[in-house]
Amino acid sequence: MERYETIAELRGALGAARRAGKTVGLVPTMGFLHAGHLELVRRAMLENDVVVVSIFVNPTQFGPSEDFATYPRDPDRDLALLREAKVDVVFAPTVEEMYPRPLQTSVSLKPLGEILIGKVRPGHFAGVATVVTKLFNIVQPDKAYFGEKDFQQLTVIRRMVADLNLPVAIVGVPTVREPDGLAMSSRNVRLTPGGRHAARVLSAALAEGAAMIEAGERDPAPVLAAMRARFGAEPGVTLRSLDIRAAETLDPAPRIDGPVVILVTAEVGPVLLIDQRTARPGPG
Numbered sequence: 683m684e685r686y687e688t689i690a691e692l693r694g695a696l697g698a699a700r701r702a703g704k705t706v707g708l709v710p711t712m713g714f715l716h717a718g719h720l721e722l723v724r725r726a727m728l729e730n731d732v733v734v735v736s737i738f739v740n741p742t743q744f745g746p747s748e749d750f751a752t753y754p755r756d757p758d759r760d761l762a763l764l765r766e767a768k769v770d771v772v773f774a775p776t777v778e779e780m781y782p783r784p785l786q787t788s789v790s791l792k793p794l795g796e797i798l799i800g801k802v803r804p805g806h807f808a809g810v811a812t813v814v815t816k817l818f819n820i821v822q823p824d825k826a827y828f829g830e831k832d833f834q835q836l837t838v839i840r841r842m843v844a845d846l847n848l849p850v851a852i853v854g855v856p857t858v859r860e861p862d863g864l865a866m867s868s869r870n871v872r873l874t875p876g877g878r879h880a881a882r883v884l885s886a887a888l889a890e891g892a893a894m895i896e897a898g899e900r901d902p903a904p905v906l907a908a909m910r911a912r913f914g915a916e917p918g919v920t921l922r923s924l925d926i927r928a929a930e931t932l933d934p935a936p937r938i939d940g941p942v943v944i945l946v947t948a949e950v951g952p953v954l955l956i957d958q959r960t961a962r963p964g965p966g
């Protein structure tokens with residue numbers, strides 16, 4: 683496995699692979715790897731000759747009062763896991779390498795990047811879209827892999843790629859979960875034992891909501907009410923947002939007439955968790 687910190691070194695190595703006719707897959711991450719990331723890596727390794735995993739905690743997608751400084755980091759463990767997974771290339775740039783001077787250029791999506799999580803984290807998706815564009819330009823992958831757990835992020839990136847005709851295929855990978863249903867996330871490590879137990883309510887409420895839709899419920903109101911009641915019965919968790927949206931566009935879904943996604947944001951102590959589940963309306 684090769685590890686590069688500079689864009690020039692990485693480009694040199696990938697140029698040789700590309701001239702040899704090899705396909706390149708990119709898995710962008712912020713490190714502190716878990717089985718969810720490793721599933722993205724596994725998919726990428728099945729579908730490409732060379733796999734690049736980037737590890738970069740991107741400051742521009744964090745708001746001033748968010749957790750950039752305390753975001754969990756463990757580069758040595760990450761490298762050991764990627765070596766064990768037989769990844770070809772790790773790109774782990776410094777902030778100075780990615781942002782040698784303040785950017786005057788950015789990619790932002792309106793309204794897609796400003797709704798839902800974009801409303802709670804102003805500027806977040808502009809930070810994500812811009813750094814992902816930089817990573818695409820640096821690596822020039824044939825395919826790039828993103829988790830469905832960050833459903834709005836995946837939707838933003840698909841739309842950006844379509845709008846700007848970026849020559850990369852986006853692959854969405856289903857959410858990897860703990861045995862009790864909790865979506866794996868780097869931030870789970872910050873949960874107290876009580877918080878970890880309480881956090882099961884996210885996936886349990888999503889399962890209940892999806893089951894109602896699949897059983898034929900076409901009105902979002904009773905689905906949202908049943909899910910809110912579950913959160914209400916779990917004092918360790920504060921529901922921050924709960925939405926049912928059209929799965930492809932994230933447009934509001936006043937009636938459930940096609941595939942939808944249920945999106946949850948909740949606070950467990952100081953830890954902000956997100957989860958999602960898609961559902962197709964069953965015969966009502």
Ligand SMILES: Nc1ncnc2c1ncn2[C@@H]1O[C@H](COP(=O)(O)OP(=O)(O)OP(=O)(O)O)[C@@H](O)[C@H]1O
Pocket residue numbers: 710711712713717718719721722827828829830831832855856857858859865866867868869870
């Ligand atoms: N449980 C999971 N299953 C599948 N993919 C995942 C999972 N968790 C994260 N990913 C994906 O891994 C990529 C890198 O995510 P990131 O490094 O931010 O990890 P994370 O666990 O989502 O961290 P965070 O605590 O910020 O939510 C993203 O495309 C993300 O959607």
Ligand SMILES: CC(C)(CO)[C@@H](O)C(=O)[O-]
Pocket residue numbers: 710711712738740743810813814832835
């Ligand atoms: C896509 C990403 C690596 C961009 O910084 C980040 O938002 C993440 O880890 O999901």
Ligand code: BAL
Pocket residue numbers: 712743832
């Ligand atoms: N996985 C999303 C990255 C973030 O929370 O900033």
